[in-house]
Amino acid sequence: MLLVDDQPPFLRAMSSVVEETAGFEVVGEASSGEESILAAAVLLPDLVLMDVNLPGVDGMEATRRIRRAQSPPVVLLLSTHDEGAGAPFVAECGAAAYVTKSALGPDRLVEVWTSASA
Numbered sequence: 001m002l003l004v005d006d007q008p009p010f011l012r013a014m015s016s017v018v019e020e021t022a023g024f025e026v027v028g029e030a031s032s033g034e035e036s037i038l039a040a041a042v043l044l045p046d047l048v049l050m051d052v053n054l055p056g057v058d059g060m061e062a063t064r065r066i067r068r069a070q071s072p073p074v075v076l077l078l079s080t081h082d083e084g085a086g087a088p089f090v091a092e093c094g095a096a097a098y099v100t101k102s103a104l105g106p107d108r109l110v111e112v113w114t115s116a117s118a
Helices: 008-019 033-043 059-067 083-093 106-117
Strands: 002-004 028-030 047-051 074-079 097-100
Touching: 002 008, 002 033, 008 047, 008 106, 028 033, 033 047, 033 059, 047 059, 059 074, 059 083, 074 083, 074 106, 097 106
Parallel strands: 002 028, 002 047, 047 074, 074 097
Antiparallel strands: none
16 A cells, blocks of 8 residues: 655554554555655555645646556545545545545545445
C-alpha cells in the first residue's frame, strides 16, 4: 500500500492503521500528488490511501492519473471533510471510496478493500 499525505502526523496515523490491519503492508509514502504518481508507477501498490488536499497536483488529479495505469491500484481518498462531502470526489476521479481521516481504522480499511476488490 502507498500512503500519500503532506502532513507527517497523518502519514504516521495511516501507517499505524495499516500496521494494525492483518494482510496489509506499506510499500511507500509520498507527500505530494506528483510524488504519488511516480511512486505508484514504480512501486505498483495494490492500494493507495490518498489525501484529497495536497500541494501542487491535488489528490483527485493524482488519483485520475494513477487510475490510468494498465493495472491501476485501488485508491481510497481521505480528508478531514465530512463523509457526505466525499461522493463528488469519488465520482470525479475514479477512487473506490472516500473516508474521513478520523474514521479510518482497520475495520474501515478492510471494508473498503473488500468492496473494491469484489
